[in-house]
Amino acid sequence: MTSPSQRAFIFDMDGTIVDNMAFHTKSWLAFFERRGKTLDADEFFRATAGRQGHEIMSAYMGSHLTKEESAALDFEKESLYRELYGPHLAAVDGFVDFIARAKEAGIKLAVATAAPNENIAFTLDGLDLRKEFHAIAGAADVARGKPNPDVFLLAAERSGALPVNSIVFEDAPLGVEAARRAGMRAVVLTTTLPAEAFAEFDNVIAMARDFSELDIDALFAAATN
Structure with missing residues (x-):
């Protein structure tokens, strides 16, 4: 059930949870x-x-x-x-601590990825992270990939959060565009491309090399501006 006040973090998987x-x-x-x-x-x-x-x-x-x-x-x-x-399978630096802090703050956690189920299992089960997420949406769940917003909207719905209260974490321009079309703000991880590759997007509220550089309260404060 969607709550008007529920907040959610929605993570792309490839290039965001893992630097792959x-x-x-x-x-x-x-x-x-x-x-x-x-x-x-x-x-x-x-x-x-x-x-x-x-x-x-x-x-x-x-x-x-x-x-x-x-x-x-x-x-x-x-x-x-x-x-x-x-x-080489490993989570991006700071990710595990970041989601632990988010859960303590009552934020729902979701994965929204273009990956097939086999790759979701390979990554999330391989890192023992599946249990950390309230919702997972992948390629098998939606007809269209990014830049269409389908997978982010489904992840928010499954998390019980409205798009306006959901922040997406991405590493690719098509993903940031999908977040924009979903009505969501985005945080860019520069694991794959430099910051200038995202200069055209007005929904980006922060950029970081990894999750150790991110502050949860600051992200939601930026998202409401």
Whole structure:
């Protein structure tokens, strides 16, 4: 049930809870290299981070793919990613302490990600973090990826918080745009891109290298200005 006063923190997963986007990009580039396609890593990230796997497959391999073909390709790519990133799996600095303080303050915690269920399990269960969240929304729960706001709106709804009382944590421009479309303020983690990559967004209230730099009260004060 949604409460007019309930506050929520909604976290993107890849690049935000874990600093893994370089491994996602590496696995995508390797996936396409197997098919004779050479892509620019920076351009690919800016164009795709936050989109669902089937959306990326359609954009780069053609809309003729059947649902089954796309699912098989997604499985190949994500298996490669988990193989590459598995030995390095770790939460971004300060994250565990930050969410502990947020829970003490009565703030609901949610994950809103474009990742498939297998990757959600790989990350949240691998780090024993699933129990910390009141709600999780992933690619399997919504039809459209970011920059559409669907996954953030669903995460807020499942948390019992209104969009206006929800703050999103993101590392990618498409994710910040999705938060803007959802009517939510955003905090940018510069794990993947520099601060200037987000200069156009008027919903960004803070930027940080990791969670140790963030103050909860200051974030909500900035969100109400």
